[in-house]
Amino acid sequence: MKQAVSSWVARRAGAVGNELLIGLTLAIVVLPQAVAFSTTLAGLPSYFGLYGAIWGMLFTALLNPSRVFHGGPNSTQSAVIGVTLLPVAPQFGPDYIGYALTLFLLAGLIQLLFLTIRPLGRFLDFVSEPVANGMICGIGLYMIFKSFPPFAGLPVNTQVEWRLWIAWQSFLAVLEIGNMHAIHIGLITLLVTVITRQFDTLRNWAILLGIVAGTLYSEYLNANVGVGETLVEQTANISPAGFVYPSLPLFTQEAMPDIISIIPGAVTLALLGLIQTVAAMRLMNRKSGQFVDARHGIFADAVSNCVLPFISALPTCASFNRMSLMQTMNTGSRLAAISSALFLLALVSFFGEYIAIVPVPAMAAIIMVVGANMIDWSDIKAHFQHRPEAIVFSASFLSVHVFGLFGAVICGSLLALAYAQWEKAHPNITLEGNVLRIRGNIYYGSLPVIESLYHRANIDERFDELIVDFSAVHHIDPEGIRWLAEVGRNGRVRFAERRGGQDRRGDSAGRSGERKERRRRQAL
């Protein structure tokens, strides 16, 4: 309960302003993504992305207790929607929209299934940290590559196979046939953002300042040269979209064969969303220090995705890039996520005309910065300390570019499962009084179980000390070591290792310590 309250309240006085700033930044970052994902990837009108961003973000922020969680439309999911529905109906048509809504609802129901059948949900824990980090770094690089054409004012090629090759060709296209005015706008945005980021006081304002600089230069060009000469595309005016647009999924008798044919797509959509949510939540648990069971994420996603098809919105799932942005901007409460949804609603409703003048190259430059932010060297270095982790990380990173995002999920999960089998894990942990006894392995697959029990023991007010006994542990993987290091910093915790015959903490030589030690031995 206390945790639930603290997740709402900003941690220090005066932080509300920062939360609102984070919310505004997120709203601005999600805006181009929402429009681009729905129109270029999912083949749906742009209001689908916007409603997905507004209501998806709001619902998940309300239902998910995590401070650092940001839902909304997702590139992978949008791509899956486009690929699944292409053979069924012409894009942007009424049938297509009907089938899309059905697909979203099916995916939401499948996610509910994952929530109600516990072992299924538990299965998602097998996406390990190196897999998730590899995917994040891969997606970050992919987002940079993908932004080349809009950065130079060129149309985006919709055929998206052979990603690295296309990235190289897009780069050449930027150099050879890019619109120089667009490149100037993009460069100004990029430079302003990158330079202002270096100053701590301006760090959180960097993206907004970049956008403003790019827009001002674009307006200057429009005034002096004219739009007809610069040919730089601007964001479309989306204010007529309104607050909400009710819709009904298509479930007619004639449509049944097609609906049955899109069920595999629905499973893919549901799984991709959940895998990303669970992986992102686990990552953010470690980074933010707040523990939230991933089941809360599954619950929030499943419920939201069952509601969203009825208000013309893309399905929601965790967004790695926006969540890492939240983390780097040091968010302290759920206010940030909620305010981002409300800001976006306000932006779309009242400031549509002003958003409409933001040039597309400036937005592309911002997506590049966000992509670069996702590549975190400290994470990568940690994974390269341990060979199997390095292999899993590299495979997951490369498969984003070779097999695509879905391929990366499959490839990474298979490798991680093989790794899990390799480590032969059987987490067997018990909590007796204040003694948390771990038998088996401490590794990424068993950590969620151990962590949840540890946090239950940690908030138990009856004991002033928690003893973590890992005498019967025969394997600790690097992720486990990092977790133990985190646990070691908690003053209440004492490690016990019976085989060594002594307490692992050197400073517990006092009498009271010895008495406790004796009591502990009796308990054991």
Added chain:
Amino acid sequence: MKPFALGWGKAVRLALLVGALLALYVLAVARHDERARIREQPVTLTPGCEEKLARYGLAAGSGYASPYTLARSGQARVKRGYSAEDVRAIQRGCNIIDDLQGQLAADPSRERWNSTRFVRGTHTSCDHCHQGIGDKQTAAGVAQTGSLSLAASWVMADMYDQFTGILLPYELRQMQCYINSSNGYKPNVADDLIRDVTAYSRFLAAALDLRFGNHYAEQGIDEVTAASTLKRGDDYVRGAALYKEKCARCHGPQGLGTVVDGKALYPAVAGPNAFNQQSRNNFSFVSTILPGFLCRNMPLGEEGTLTNQDCRDIGFYVSNMPRPAGDKDGPLAALWHQLMMRVMPTLIHTIETWQRPEVTQESGT
């Protein structure tokens, strides 16, 4: 001391990043200048283009009247003329259609504007399917029915793709051609390659006096459906025999084409230089287009001698030869097809010439 050192590290990294961005910017400016220079250069036409554009009276001026229309109808309709820049764009477009690989050019990458970057292999040229430089005519000077005429295609303007239902403008329909033969990347729709070919197609439509929005018989291809044959199915073995008899003398027994002095006289219909697995030319992808093309245009000099059933059988046989994977087949399929293309020709050659040295001439490439 430490914050100071950290500040320096940060500053150096920032300077490197900004420096890299500026270096790329300078590079982009240089490449843009070079491109502008290429576009201002006078164009050296291929012999085919020289003849065609002269016949249609292409010249810069305030008005344009087509000699072709004048000769056929006795009336000269004067249309808006072309600037010198337009003329160069049309000429470059014609060159690209006639000789995409730049085999007739002194400096292919400059004169054909990197067009080879977007197609696979060293054989493919637009002219292979869009014969007569995109404007195939009978001996009487009439456009041939179903000859994939670029002019008739341009006046169709935006059309719906019959497979996906997506509205395709002319530029995106050109993209479809690159998908048929590409190596994974299509030129950007804003690329000069696309603009020049569009300019040429538009000029052809003006020269032939085709009216916008009309459907002409020379547009597209006469597709040979299964219903228009003897309805006994497509016969691989008969196709193989027909191929040996009618096609192998030019395209080679294994369909690898004929190359003389580095110039592809007859293009490959199989192997690394051929159209890919997802091309519409590929029978197993779309079964009506390749037979249609064969019935209209093949064999060279004996056009119209094949029956519909012959064309479907040959198409079926040809499509089962090894060829590159399509862009959407994914890397594993691509790897498999590359392996097949490397192994199969040698294997077939070895088996066919096993203890029969007399057939060496007919087998292999």
